[in-house]
Amino acid sequence: MNASQIVVGTPVIYWAVIDQDSRRSHPTKTEITSEVWALGSGEQVCKVKGITGGVAISHLDPISPGSLMAARLQGCKDVSDQDFKDESTKFFGDRGVQATFY
Template identity: 35%
Template sequence: MTADDWNALHPIGTPVLAWPGTRDDEPLTTRTRTPAWTLGHGAPVVSVEGVAGGIFLTHIEAVAP
């Protein structure tokens, strides 16, 4: 999913499960705090509450509020 695709479906504040490290870790239940954007090397990321920086969209799942 691209950053634009994510942003079209998920506004800032969307509840998500986030895996800041690997998907083998326990997910963090949080909310997005920025729109998604694309890093210079092409990977789409989004910032979430409680984590500094961006998390790859492959490590984010939107959940029902």
């Protein structure tokens, strides 16, 4: 995410670990609870619900069908079937496509 996307109350997936090969692990479904601020190093951070301290905004993904699926595949227990159905219906509906689940 970038600083302009950081809005208090926005639901996100927080990835605790992102290694040098861009592998992501330890996801948590949460929401943003503060505005962005910069550390002395220039790293942009914000607060999210359930995590102590500021987290790098580069470790946040907005909620989408893809981010929910990726989080679930990495073991995030916070993502339910209903979350995925609701977000997919909204995502595709916004694009004029009806999502059907069986």
